[in-house]
Amino acid sequence: MAIEQRLRELDARHRDLDVIIETEAKRPAADPMRLSAMKRQKLKLKEEIEELRQRSSH
Numbered sequence: 001m002a003i004e005q006r007l008r009e010l011d012a013r014h015r016d017l018d019v020i021i022e023t024e025a026k027r028p029a030a031d032p033m034r035l036s037a038m039k040r041q042k043l044k045l046k047e048e049i050e051e052l053r054q055r056s057s058h
Contacts (some may be wrong), residue, residue, distance in 0.1 A: 003056045014045045
């Protein structure tokens, strides 16, 4: 099913972004603007994932 495939892709991107954010945050000269942008992107992914899960459960 297309929705399930999309969910897997989004979940993978969300996990990857989580690792990138964690790595960036640990850097001594972490870029707060970059971190903020990545966190917003991660939140958008999470929202899309939740929306798809709700649609697929109906």
